[in-house]
Amino acid sequence: DTPTGPQGAVAALEEAVASLRHDVDELRAELRSTQEALQTLASTVPLEFTVVQYNILAGYLGENTQPWFLYGVDLHGPGGPERRKSIMQKYNERDPETGQLVHNGWPEYAEGILTPDEIRNVEEYDEEFFRWEVRRERLIEQIARMNADIVSLVECDHFDDFFQPSMSARGYAGVYRKRPRDSSDDGCAIFWKHSKFDLVSYEGMDFIDCVDVHTGSTAKDRCALLALLRSKTHRKKHVIAISVHLARNPEDPFMDHLRAKQVAQVFRLLSEFASRCTAIAPTENTAVVMCGDLNATNFAKLRGLSLALAAITSARVHPFVWDAQDVPTTATSVTTSRNVRIDALLFQTSRLKLVNKSEAPALSEPIPNAIYPSDHLPLRARFQWKSVLDREMSLARAWFRVMTDQSLCDTPPLTMGELRALWVIFDWNHEGRFTRSKLRRVSHFLGLHLDVAMENAIFDKMSAAEVDTNVGDVLDSVPNIKFNVDVSSCGDDKEEVVDFKRFCAAYDVAIYSMRNEQLPYLIEAFKAFDENGDGMISVDELVNVLQACSPVPISLKSGMLFDSFRDGSGSVAYGEFARSIMQRRRLNVESSIPRQTSMEAPATTPTSRPRSTSSLRRDPLETWPGLGT
Numbered sequence: 255d256t257p258t259g260p261q262g263a264v265a266a267l268e269e270a271v272a273s274l275r276h277d278v279d280e281l282r283a284e285l286r287s288t289q290e291a292l293q294t295l296a297s298t299v300p301l302e303f304t305v306v307q308y309n310i311l312a313g314y315l316g317e318n319t320q321p322w323f324l325y326g327v328d329l330h331g332p333g334g335p336e337r338r339k340s341i342m343q344k345y346n347e348r349d350p351e352t353g354q355l356v357h358n359g360w361p362e363y364a365e366g367i368l369t370p371d372e373i374r375n376v377e378e379y380d381e382e383f384f385r386w387e388v389r390r391e392r393l394i395e396q397i398a399r400m401n402a403d404i405v406s407l408v409e410c411d412h413f414d415d416f417f418q419p420s421m422s423a424r425g426y427a428g429v430y431r432k433r434p435r436d437s438s439d440d441g442c443a444i445f446w447k448h449s450k451f452d453l454v455s456y457e458g459m460d461f462i463d464c465v466d467v468h469t470g471s472t473a474k475d476r477c478a479l480l481a482l483l484r485s486k487t488h489r490k491k492h493v494i495a496i497s498v499h500l501a502r503n504p505e506d507p508f509m510d511h512l513r514a515k516q517v518a519q520v521f522r523l524l525s526e527f528a529s530r531c532t533a534i535a536p537t538e539n540t541a542v543v544m545c546g547d548l549n550a551t552n553f554a555k556l557r558g559l560s561l562a563l564a565a566i567t568s569a570r571v572h573p574f575v576w577d578a579q580d581v582p583t584t585a586t587s588v589t590t591s592r593n594v595r596i597d598a599l600l601f602q603t604s605r606l607k608l609v610n611k612s613e614a615p616a617l618s619e620p621i622p623n624a625i626y627p628s629d630h631l632p633l634r635a636r637f638q639w640k641s642v643l644d645r646e647m648s649l650a651r652a653w654f655r656v657m658t659d660q661s662l663c664d665t666p667p668l669t670m671g672e673l674r675a676l677w678v679i680f681d682w683n684h685e686g687r688f689t690r691s692k693l694r695r696v697s698h699f700l701g702l703h704l705d706v707a708m709e710n711a712i713f714d715k716m717s718a719a720e721v722d723t724n725v726g727d728v729l730d731s732v733p734n735i736k737f738n739v740d741v742s743s744c745g746d747d748k749e750e751v752v753d754f755k756r757f758c759a760a761y762d763v764a765i766y767s768m769r770n771e772q773l774p775y776l777i778e779a780f781k782a783f784d785e786n787g788d789g790m791i792s793v794d795e796l797v798n799v800l801q802a803c804s805p806v807p808i809s810l811k812s813g814m815l816f817d818s819f820r821d822g823s824g825s826v827a828y829g830e831f832a833r834s835i836m837q838r839r840r841l842n843v844e845s846s847i848p849r850q851t852s853m854e855a856p857a858t859t860p861t862s863r864p865r866s867t868s869s870l871r872r873d874p875l876e877t878w879p880g881l882g883t
Contacts, residue, residue: 296487301639306402307545307599309630312411312440318380319360321345322591326375392627394420405445406497406545421445431458431479442479442497451483461516478520492535498546504596511802514559525570541605542574547597558779565838576839579603581635584614599633610636649676656764657712667765667836688752716752719759776832790825
């Protein structure tokens with residue numbers, strides 16, 4: 255009989271609980287099965303993710319009454335540029351005694367230059383297209399339409415009261431760094447999809463623009479933000495997303511020195527941040543994407559200066575510094591006063607492949623307008639994680655370009671680690687030797703045409719190369735790979751045989767006898783150091799630029815990077831400049847991020863900033879080696 259009363263109720267509840275437990279067990283089993291299926295799928299499909307960079311035009315800065323906007327007034331027609339120049343002069347006019355602005359804002363600084371009707375047009379345009387309450391909804395709608403996995407927002411204000419809750423409602427989490435200046439309400443934000451990534455750690459910094467040598471006080475205005483994200487589908491894959499907003503006035507080339515100093519500080523922070531997180535995110539499983547408003551019209555010059563500064567002043571340089579590539583775009587900021595490409599998405603080419611990017615709209619009018627709610631256009635790019643084979647094939651193509659004397663090769667010299675990986679490709683059957691037949695096999699696999707003359711030239715370089723005995727020290731630490739073989743054991747085939755030491759030595763000779771590494775960004779950096787344009791860098795020129803750009807104190811010791819400065823005199827031509835910077839990469843890129851075998855997390859919570867480690871902040875002036883030609 256079925257129990258009745260209280261006992262019956264208890265029995266019914268127990269039966270219901272048992273049924274629910276059974277259902278929960280089934281759901282758990284189904285979840286485990288789904289997770290296993292996802293992991294299986296992840297192991298066969300490369301990780302892909304989409305990144306967006308967007309300068310949103312901060313709410314407190316988005317006013318059409320600013321002199322660089324003034325939409326609704328024709329300042330391009332006859333007399334227009336002169337009127338804008340007069341407006342800017344009046345806007346910036348200061349009392350010579352007090353230093354205070356003479357004109358009390360809008361519309362006072364425009365009166366007498368703009369007519370009352372023009373002033374009204376400016377104010378009406380401001381109300382319709384610039385007002386924050388109007389733009390903010392358009393901004394969040396545009397961001398949502400792009401459906402990115404990682405979003406960098408710069409010049410971002412209203413983080414707590416608008417962007418954080420609005421993005422959270424759309425499946426994103428985010429971190430933020432406000433600019434250090436009290437009067438500036440904006441900063442950098444990084445958002446990521448909950449469904450795609452987990453936050454491992456993050457860190458921000460304020461750029462030090464200058465230091466008072468007497469008081470030690472610093473001037474700071476802009477900032478950068480870094481976030482280490484782990485893929486939810488590919489658990490061993492990590493992305494370091496960087497969001498930056500550099501010093502303003504892209505039309506002023508003298509500001510490039512300050513922007514280079516700021517980027518060099520980002521590079522230093524990246525190296526230290528990645529080093530602290532390497533137990534969780536080893537270098538080989540981590541890719542870097544740098545997003546931001548660079549406020550520079552010459553990306554090659556900015557990158558070259560920053561790379562040279564990092565190489566000269568840093569004990570550690572992250573691999574991203576050497577192989578970063580920007581996504582191609584058209585103009586990203588379109589107003590009545592400028593039409594320039596100043597926003598950028600840079601990615602680590604050794605880890606990522608660009609598979610798609612957004613198309614720039616054809617604008618018939620300046621922005622913001624009814625469609626585009628900022629004076630900048632968003633950038634969107636999709637990346638795919640390179641497989642081991644993709645990376646090795648890229649290395650092999652770079653090697654062929656050097657060894658076949660292709661003078662337009664714009665690839666940085668391969669490191670010893672990359673040459674080791676390449677050796678495994680060429681020595682495909684693990685004999686410990688490199689032969690002509692293996693050379694032909696690899697070139698055929700890559701789809702490269704290799705005629706007899708090219709083949710002979712490569713092996714002539716191999717025969718003539720002077721072997722560096724220090725290479726042996728590197729080989730001792732590499733297990734399970736045969737790098738050397740007794741040539742006498744190769745049989746009677748009489749085929750020319752090359753071992754790993756000679757393979758490396760021939761490459762070194764070839765790369766440094768090419769036409770001085772025709773890397774566009776190094777050429778631009780050399781031009782920046784060569785202040786008088788005579789084709790040489792003097793000691794004074796080097797010190798002048800370093801004093802303007804270096805993120806750390808410098809001295810004449812920096813000249814020791816170049817042979818020509820070792821006796822305290824001389825000058826450096828482009829060949830030595832490029833060769834010395836690239837040799838720095840050969841020496842320190844492998845030691846820049848110390849590899850650890852432990853996979854234990856550092857003593858920080860997953861969402862906290864990594865703690866600082868003073869031992870990582872060595873004085874770079876004490877660690878510069880003397881590099882030869």
